[in-house]
Amino acid sequence: MKIINVVGTRPNFIKIAPIMEQMSMVSAIDPFLLHTGQHYDESMNQVFFDQLGIPKPDMYFGVGSGNNANQVSEIIKCIDPILDQERPDALLVVGDVNSTVACAWAASYRKIPVIHVEAGLRSFDRSMPEEVNRIITDQLSDLLFVTEKSGMDNLFREGIDSEKIHFVGNVMVDTIKKYRYLAERDSRVLETLKLKSKQYVVLTLHRPSNVDNISTLKSILEAVRKLSEELKIVFPLHPRTREKIKEFDLEYITKSFSTIGPLSYLDMVCLMSQAKLVLTDSGGIQEETTILGIPCVTMRENTERPITIEKGTNQLGGNNGEGIWSVARNILKSGGKKGSIPNLWDGKAANRIVKIISSWSAKG
Ligand code: UD1
Helix, strand or coil: EEEEEEEECCHHHHHHHHHHHHHHHCCEEEEEEEEECCCCCHHHHHHHHHHHCCCCCEEEEECCCCCHHHHHHHHHHHHHCCCCCHHCCEEEEEECHHHHHHHHHHHHHHCCCECCCCCCCCCCCCHHHHHHHHHHHHHHCEEEECHHHHHHHHHHHHCCCHHHECCCHHHHHHHHHHHHHHHHCCHHHHHHCCCCCCCCCCCCCCHHHHHHCCHHHHHHHHHHHHHHCCEEEECCCCCHHHHHHHHCCCCHHHCEEEECCCCCCCHHHHHHHCCCEEEEEHHHHHHHHHHCCCCCCCCCCCCCCCCCHHHHCCCEECHHHHHHHHHHHHHHCCCCCCCCCCCCCCCCHHHHHHHHHHHHCEEE
């Protein structure tokens, strides 16, 4: 069974690593790795392949940056002849990025079965491109692998056939469980940045809704600056955020933070694992902090990952500075929620996924 596995962005690399590893152990599966090149900087791309032992892609498109419609259409144009040439038995996509929806769409036109890992998540906020990507990808998928119960409920409500849906846990958790020990043992990030355990806050910010608007970005950064009077702020900068801070002349605020470039996987896991608090607008970091047991404030009005709030260490802070500051301040005072590990977030999701794919393919 030939399966094209698609990656394009940083979080995709973290999710595909355990799936590729499990597939390599099943002789009936012939995995083909396709990289769209949506993320291309060494620090957002190659370093993840190296650290997570992901094999070199069989195909690389180099589509690069662009607005959503351009990126999606460019990827569809690139992948269509490859689908014709390779004739895979299925195409597997992860997450909710533009590469995910574009490849699912192209495969679907060619009647190639689509497998979606991390299906069913919904923020109910269609102003986010990711939400549109999730809805379309799930509608086009033939096998849907779900990380949390809300995902099952959402898919049933949207009328997806229950036989296609499988609750398997979370592949992002497989990766962090595998590498956490190594990260804490080998990473030198704390020494390099002169940080002491539990005496700093990690900040990540890249959503267009937070960084593309000057007043939102300024209000968030001002709130974090107030926190920096109490604790050091470590801010690994996404390229989009770096550009926006420069364009809006907000460097006078971030100069009180330890601002650094994108971190490797092991450095980021080590940094988060020793933090007092993580402030983020990322999807994956909400899940990773739940596994690490570190308090997290999500700087958004909603989350597509409600289990991280119900069971985990996550809290919503909204995206205005005052709200974020008051939630963060309370956590610093009280120590934050303890949290527990969501059901099936046990490091074996990829194993379940590959078993289900094998028996699905055997049934024809
Ligand atoms: C994308 C995903 C988002 C995910 C994020 C993880 C979509 C719609 N968004 O957002 O869901 O959380 O990846 O990081 O797919 N850039 C570089 N070098 C790179 C990559 C990007 O400089 O290697 C810069 C470019 O200026 C680019 C901007 O970052 O325009 C945004 O990149 P893009 O891939 O469009 O989206 P992300 O914001 O990274």
